[in-house]
Amino acid sequence: MSNETFTVFLADYAPGILIILLMIVLSAFFSGSETALTAASRARMHTLEANGDERAGLVNRLIERRDRLIGALLIGNNLANILSSSIATSLFLHFFGTSGVAYATLAMTVILVIFAEVLPKSWAISSPDRFALGVSRTVNLFVLVVGPVSGLVNWIVRRILGVFGFNLSSDTPMLTAHEELRGAVDLLHREGSVIKADRDRLGGVLDLGELEVSDIMIHRTSMRGINADDAPEVAVRAVLESPYTRMPVWRGSTDNIIGVVHAKDLLRALAEPDVEPENLDISRITQKPWFVPDTTNLKDQLNAFLRRKAHFAIVVDEYGEVQGLVTLEDILEEIVGDISDEHDLEIQGVRQEADGSIVVDGSVPIRDLNRALDWTLPDEEATTVAGLVIHESKTIPEERQAFTFYGKRFIVMKRVKNRITRLRIRPADDAATPPPLVQGEGRE
Template identity: 35%
Template sequence: MDDISTDSLLIVLAVLICLSAFFSGTETAMMSLNRYRLRHLSQQGHKGASRAEQLLERPDRLIGLILIGNNIVNLAAASLATIVCQRWFGAWGPAVATGALTFIVLIFAEVTPKTLAALYPEKLAYPNSLVLRPLMTLFYPLVWLVNSISNALLSIVGVRPLHGDGDDLSADELRSVLNEASAMIPRRHREMLVSILDLEKVTVEDVMVPRNELYAIDINDDFKTMMKQLTHSPHSKVLLYRGNIDDVVGFLHLSDLLRLMTRDQEVSDKATLLREVREIYYVPEGTPLNVQLLKFQRAKERLGLVVDEYGDIQGLVSLEDILEEIVGDFTTGLQPAVSDEINRNEDGSFDVDASINIRDMNREMNWKFPTDGPKTLNGLVVETLEEIPAVHTRLTIGDYQIEVLEANESVVTTVRVIQLK
């Protein structure tokens, strides 16, 4: 290259450094792309995203191509820098070339383009894929050879490059993605999506109306008493039982009762009434809400009685209870609103009905009482103390101090909660 001017060599050297920056930045940009956004844009017909997605189908080939290109230009740049520096510094040329080129490549061909690519991957990856596609075709034999050797070495240590973990997300990873998507998804929608994911962690016992709070009518009562209870029912479906709540007869829809009264002017006896009773749909305790939601859909049911392994009734769960876990409380329901069971005092403490469901209380007050044990606050207090406490007994659970305000021989009825932190 003695007949080529130094100025020409410097121009070629500058071009090679730019090419090195191109390959370095492109590598970082392609590997930094959000694969889910990339897939979405590709499905929407974005040409740059489609090219990038095709290249990323075989990341081993893409990396091989980029590194081949980067090494070629870097070696060529090193050779030219050595020639130029020998002309300028004589015997010291190689040493000067090594130091100077290392600094220049590090700043202008590595750190700067890679930082830029990490910050704006789409702006670099999509247009740069226009260059990578023909380069992949041009250098394919060399890329195939390099990848074959590399993959063979990886297989020796038990790594299979073509069978990586992929882009599948677990439920916990998807939950993290949703929590971090605050700028893209409204908070209320994000909470609903996370609640859907959490359904598998919640069982029917967590949301059911407990046995002792069921509104039910004993068919052994006299007919007038039954009719009075039915006409004053706060619910559109009433549970009927015979003598004991475990001996259930079925549900009576008040719409059926109204139809009878409209047709016959009045319902004269129990037999007429009982002919309108519908069969019970039973739900095993421990059923996750996501499973029960599908079962309600397939069975075309909206209500079910939760039973334990012995067939004893534990409570009642409705489709509305499950939907409230996703969208929050409705204006009406089988249970009173949580706020009716919690009263704020002037000193910042709260008087709470101890029969409250802990999950409902946590959601309403943004508290963090444990939910992996007892379902009610009364149950949590009793389990913690291992006895029915006396009035004014105090205990600390997590970041909360609890004082028993009212209790009887079998249950804690009212407590005062003070948040310590």
């Protein structure tokens, strides 16, 4: 090619080539910006904005109108791609005739995929926060210019989808804030950034609003109380031998709770002159009992404990019948796990066997078992392991009867009257058994 011919070529085709290159750069900018702004951490942006970073404030405002942002970036991206492809097709037609369409399609597809899609998006996703801050001002200016067009496009899209029964006008998010936090914590745990103990504690905080007092209370059958009609020395001995600081006091029947005695109040009373265990009136040092409904969620009950500066409450049902008791420690244990001190009784409710099976007491809460063994047994319909087996089997099983559900095999080891007191749990023989299908297998 002579110098004169090359000069003519540049004069005729250089502007088109430059426009193609410019459009590819713009397309890459829009693609990377879309990826970075949708993947940027809103929490980090809010922190940076609070520290005075104006670019973070722009990112937050752009993300708040995500539909407008995405619409504007897609308009810019598609305009750049279409214009570059059209000019390239015109050039290829001039050089190769009708076959130039195929050559242009192949060449622009490769170029756009690599340089306008994969490369900028890979760059953006590797450091979305930094990328988003870098493009925030330019993108914000572009959205201000193209925003009205983007709004019109979004309006048309909503109307078309509305014809088919899809409504995008609702501002209600598909996931609640708690679900988003839980999902983020679980993801970080799987990636190794959050250890299991921290995941369980954070999950415990998020679960407080979903659990009721009845899910964690000490049931009335396990309550330890004091009969106000017993001899004073019997009541004193019961308080001093108990591992608990506070104990309910009843008279006539365990449903008639007349007060709560605190070990410190008992010791103060015994320290008074002329007071001996034989002549102490236990009912005179009791505190007024506090009754709470069994449907109170743990978040409200925790706030009530803190507000009243109390640690102990009696749980009653809708008919006013005593169902159990709940303490501040019970709620805290839902967050941090079991809290034990030197006076607590060690109750081995879960035991690992040599064959790999797990022997559990029927009264062990499902949540505690899930937390200890990292299982996912459901606890919506039942609180304890025994309750789960009864709920799924729809019967009160006999001893040595086995059931398979949720990928586990439950074998009833001991039953007292209508209560399942001990079970053996091992992995199901058929791991593909779909939950919650129950297979009663008779006696083993």
